[in-house]
Amino acid sequence: MAVRSLAYIRVQSRDLSAWSRFAETVVGAAATMDDDGKRLLLRIDARPWRFRIELADTDRYLCAGLECAGEADYLAVLDRVRNAGVTITDGDPVGTRERHVQAFASFNDPAGNAIELCWGNTIAGTPFVSPIGVPSFVTGEMGFGHVVLPTDKYIETRAFYKDLLGFGDSDEMRVYFPGGPEKGLGMSFMHAAGPRHHAVAVGEFPAPSGLIHTMVEVPSVDDVGLAYDRALAAGVHISSTIGRHTNDKMLSFYMRTPSGFDIEYGCDGQQFPDWSVVTPTFTIKEDLWGHKWDFSQ
Numbered sequence: 102m103a104v105r106s107l108a109y110i111r112v113q114s115r116d117l118s119a120w121s122r123f124a125e126t127v128v129g130a131a132a133t134m135d136d137d138g139k140r141l142l143l144r145i146d147a148r149p150w151r152f153r154i155e156l157a158d159t160d161r162y163l164c165a166g167l168e169c170a171g172e173a174d175y176l177a178v179l180d181r182v183r184n185a186g187v188t189i190t191d192g193d194p195v196g197t198r199e200r201h202v203q204a205f206a207s208f209n210d211p212a213g214n215a216i217e218l219c220w221g222n223t224i225a226g227t228p229f230v231s232p233i234g235v236p237s238f239v240t241g242e243m244g245f246g247h248v249v250l251p252t253d254k255y256i257e258t259r260a261f262y263k264d265l266l267g268f269g270d271s272d273e274m275r276v277y278f279p280g281g282p283e284k285g286l287g288m289s290f291m292h293a294a295g296p297r298h299h300a301v302a303v304g305e306f307p308a309p310s311g312l313i314h315t316m317v318e319v320p321s322v323d324d325v326g327l328a329y330d331r332a333l334a335a336g337v338h339i340s341s342t343i344g345r346h347t348n349d350k351m352l353s354f355y356m357r358t359p360s361g362f363d364i365e366y367g368c369d370g371q372q373f374p375d376w377s378v379v380t381p382t383f384t385i386k387e388d389l390w391g392h393k394w395d396f397s398q
Contacts, residue, residue: 103267104178105294106244107301108168108219109150109200110315112360113157117141119359120154127331127356128317128364129235145238145317147224149201151245160360162312164207164215165248165301166200167266168222170294175220179206181265182218192217210261212252212303214311218266233331239318243297243372246316246365249288250301251308258303259289268292270381271299272348276306290348296372298349310361319368322352328366332356338398344391345369348384357398 114120117134120141124130130143130152143152155163169175183189192205203221210216229237238245252258262268268291275285286306290299304313319325329343338357345352353367373379 103169103174103294104167104218104300105170105174106168106242106297107165107247107293108202108244109148109153109166110248110312111153111155111163111166111217112358113159113161113163114141114154114360115156115158115160116359117154117156123335123337123359124152125232127328127335127337128366129231129233129238129319129328131229131232144225144229145245146229146240148240148245149223149225151240154360161310162360162362164217165250166202166205166217166219167293167301168202168244169218169220172203172220175204175218178218178266182208185265187265192219210250210252211254211257212250214250214252214258235324235328236320239320239368239370243295244293244300246318247297247300247302248315249313250303251306251311251313252303253305255287255289255303255305259291262291262301262303267294268301269376271379272382272384274348274384274387276304276387292373292376296374298351298371298373308362312362314355314363314365316351316353316365316367318351318370319366321368325352325354325366325368329354332366338395340395340398342391342393344393345389346392347386347389348382350389353392355392355394 121132139156141154142150201223202219205219272290277285288304290302293300341355343354351367351370
């Protein structure tokens with residue numbers, strides 16, 4: 102009785118046209134404007150959308166939609182959250198239709214990160230076609246990728262996702278840097294019920310945009326390399342060069358979105374169909390190679 106995957110994220114932006122250009126010409130998503138011209142829907146697979154960009158006065162991440170496999174799991178998770186004293190707001194019929202789910206409810210984790218718990222696998226009924234020829238994105242039962250959320254309450258936030266939402270440990274690390282705390286900053290990578298190495302991670306890092314990063318996965322290293330070239334040609338800030346992570350073996354690079362957080366664009370992420378035979382790891386070295394960071398912007 103746990104969350105299965107990351108279904109979607111919602112984002113605020115002052116410039117929907119900038120997001121549309123970025124999504125279609127760099128990421129390779131299909132962008133569609135809502136009838137009211139105030140929301141941009143980004144599609145990367147059979148779902149009607151995975152990113153919803155909402156016109157606002159600020160640029161920031163809003164929330165993650167975490168999906169349960171069915172109604173029974175959804176209600177069981179909500180019961181655990183409610184019994185822990187967390188305030189829950191049930192979704193209304195209009196919001197449910199707009200999210201293309203059967204039901205959703207909203208609440209915050211201990212760090213204040215907003216979550217929309219949902220269930221219901223609605224498909225668009227038409228094939229996904231990337232406007233710049235990305236063959237596909239690795240999604241399906243694993244959801245669209247992962248989010249890495251900031252927290253100033255590391256222990257409590259990690260326990261919230263594990264004890265109440267049903268996540269399990271995949272990997273943990275301490276990040277050290279000049280001038281930082283002697284014990285380093287904690288990062289915890291947690292898997293949902295699906296096979297993706299992690300659907301949610303939490304880190305003791307500030308994130309003015311509300312999100313450290315999100316991730317989309319493509320089938321091959323060539324797809325990653327082509328996206329890297331597109332990002333450079335478009336003048337997108339490259340937050341990290343191409344490299345391969347130690348924990349999930351993802352080969353990826355990081356680029357800045359128009360709303361100020363990063364997208365990790367990668368391939369080769371590890372999958373574990375049976376988590377009962379997997380021992381969580383503690384990573385000392387973040388990357389096998391590469392991933393040279395640029396925090397100048």
